[in-house]
Amino acid sequence: MTIHLNEISGWNHLKTDVKVQKTMNIPPADYKIVTTQVIDNNKSSINVSTVLVRKIANWHQQHTNGIKIGLVERELSFAQLKGFNFAFTINHLNSVLPSINQGQDFYLKEIKAVNIK
Numbered sequence: 179m180t181i182h183l184n185e186i187s188g189w190n191h192l193k194t195d196v197k198v199q200k201t202m203n204i205p206p207a208d209y210k211i212v213t214t215q216v217i218d219n220n221k222s223s224i225n226v227s228t229v230l231v232r233k234i235a236n237w238h239q240q241h242t243n244g245i246k247i248g249l250v251e252r253e254l255s256f257a258q259l260k261g262f263n264f265a266f267t268i269n270h271l272n273s274v275l276p277s278i279n280q281g282q283d284f285y286l287k288e289i290k291a292v293n294i295k
Contacts, residue, residue, distance in 0.1 A: 181247060183213050186226055190243040204229065209243050229272075 188211040231242040
């Protein structure tokens with residue numbers, strides 16, 4: 179079974195979540211999903227490129243954006259799948275992980291209200 183480009187999509191709450199946008203280091207539109215077909219040694223694969231955002235607190239929209247592979251129309255069962263191969267590459271130069279102090283400053287209101295420990 180081969181996954182096709184049109185079966186890959188995603189979601190992006192950054193477009194509407196102004197509070198989260200303030201913490202981003204690139205514009206919200208740059209978090210879109212880009213898919214390309216790649217041929218390497220006569221083997222076809224799909225390259226999916228995006229910037230993923232994971233909130234460190236507040237369970238509302240915990241995964242701000244993400245990748246979705248839509249196979250519903252194929253009516254597949256797990257028994258029909260032989261495997262699923264994928265690899266992640268992380269661009270460390272463009273990755274941002276806030277310090278404990280930055281996180282505490284950002285969530286100070288929720289910490290004081292004892293919504294976050």
